[in-house]
Amino acid sequence: MKELEIEATDKNLPKVLAFIDEELEKAQCPMRVQVQIDVAVEEIFVNIAHYAYNPEIGTAKVRVEVLGDPPSVDITFIDNGVPYDPLAKEDPNVKLSAKERKIGGLGIFMVKKNMDDVRYEYLDGHNILTLKKGLLLK
Numbered sequence: 615m616k617e618l619e620i621e622a623t624d625k626n627l628p629k630v631l632a633f634i635d636e637e638l639e640k641a642q643c644p645m646r647v648q649v650q651i652d653v654a655v656e657e658i659f660v661n662i663a664h665y666a667y668n669p670e671i672g673t674a675k676v677r678v679e680v681l682g683d684p685p686s687v688d689i690t691f692i693d694n695g696v697p698y699d700p701l702a703k704e705d706p707n708v709k710l711s712a713k714e715r716k717i718g719g720l721g722i723f724m725v726k727k728n729m730d731d732v733r734y735e736y737l738d739g740h741n742i743l744t745l746k747k748g749l750l751l752k
Contacts, residue, residue, distance in 0.1 A: 615679040622663045622674040622693060630659050634678055634689060641680040641687065643749045650728040651687065654745055657721040658691050658700075666695025666741065685749040686730070693741050699734045700743070701726070 618633045620626050634655050638648050655676075662674050675692040700722045726732050731746040 615677055617678075618676045619673055620676065622659070622666060622672055622695075624660060624663050627656060627659055627663075630676055631655060633676060637678045637680060638687065638749070641685055641749055643687070644751050646751065647747065647749055651689070651745070651747055654725040654729055654747075655689060657725050658743060658745070661700065661721070662691060662693050662695065662741075665698065666693045668696075680749070686746055687749060688744055688746050690742060690744040694739050695741060697736045698741060699736070701732060701734045 616633070616637055618630065620629060631652055634651065635648060638651065643651075659674065659676070666672060666674070672693060672695055675690075677688075677690040677692070679688045679690075680686070681688065703722065725745070729745045729747050731744075733744045733746075735742050
């Protein structure tokens with residue numbers, strides 16, 4: 615398992631993506647899967663940067679671990695910001711037009727659709743969100 619502790623700001627998103635992508639490339643992750651993972655990582659990290667500590671700035675830990683056969687990756691985000699479970703929010707009705715839909719929730723909806731599993735827990739003062747994705751094309 616590799617871990618990066620970094621200030622949770624938008625400007626650090628490229629460093630987080632580079633950290634994740636380095637591990638995915640070592641695991642010979644197909645580009646299509648890597649792009650799906652990158653979109654999910656961006657959504658989660660930017661949400662932490664914008665909302666976990668607002669208006670302050672805090673840190674986030676990002677852990678990445680490639681496991682198993684067939685291979686999969688677990689990416690875990692840990693922050694000690696405001697407790698927030700993004701999975702508790704109802705999914706948006708994507709059958710409605712953009713004008714008819716309520717604002718918000720589309721990003722985490724996309725994360726849930728593109729990852730194989732998304733888990734959240736609040737433990738010992740920490741938000742812990744884990745993304746799991748198989749690395750083989752289906």
